[in-house]
Amino acid sequence: MSSIGIIANPASGKDIRRLVSYATVIDNNEKVNIVKRIILAAQAFGVEKAYFMPDTFCIGYTVQEDLSREGVLTAGIEVLDMQLSASAADSTAATVMMESLGAGCILALGGDGTNRAVAAGIKKTPLIAVSTGTNNVYPAMLEGTVAGMAAAAVAGMEDPYAPCIHDKRIELAINGKDTDSALIDAALTEDLYAGTKAVWDISRIRCLVVSRCHPASIGFSAIAGCIDIVRDTDDWGLCLNFPEGESLPAGGKKILAPVAAGILTELTVSDCRRLNLEEEFVIKAGKPGMIALDGEREVQVREGDTLSFRLRRSGPWRVDVRKALEMAQKNGMYNR
16 A cells, blocks of 8 residues: 655744744645645545644544545545644654654655754655745745645555665764754854754854755754755765854855855855865854754753764655656656
8 A cells, every 4th residue: 555644843933933934834734725725636646545643723633524425535644643742843743653654655744943853753654845934945935736646656666776876964963962853054153052942043053063954944054054055865074163253264254154144144154165065064062052953942052062073865755746747757757
């Protein structure tokens, strides 16, 4: 039986950056509409079952009820029986359950933070990341119909990894102990509390590690992208340090970067260097702070802690949607 998993985060795209920038809002009703299109496209190409993460907005149940009432639902829909915490842990737990149930492809609707939570639970299932968040470097803006067709194609492939990229991940260790990870960027900030989690005061960042970057992105990785370009297929990332104060150190540079939607900020970068796969970037925390992972403050740091950032290809197998659909076309998926 061909099946897919859908993780639609009702909290994505609703953080403090909506108040301090000009970011687009994708409300939960639109997420329901996107998921409907995913289901309709996936079932048209052979998907027989869709597993949903339960959530506080009841996205899975709403999709099932609406499509059933309209008489267009042919695939089975199952909302997972799991305890809700209304936190990122739900996405991780749902991912683990979907893999154990044999889902052929998992679709995550959210931003970088949502996909980071999914990546914490995913082992081998191909992932399609659909952007409905704030700073969306990892997920792509995809029409739901296209995402559903790609999910069906991958779930039915003999080699589902053929159209995938095995993504990089930044693995964090503190005082030699593995602690957490990020898909796109990890930043040491002078913030003392997680608070709203999302970092919006860029002046408090002291160092930044990115797995990929481009000036066409928005957020922390765009800072690095204004200096150099690192693609998802490149076997390296970048490390940046930022001075305290406005003075320009020897070898440093000033840049203007799109750190949030509609917000371009001038920053001073002390230095920028390449970080190769399996290489460590080690620093000692000179004062207490927080480490932000994919834009959200997650890990508290004490003065004197030794922080290690290592870049590895240990992330999800992310589907290149265009490649998947090109392969499906060549394999006759659209023939009737």
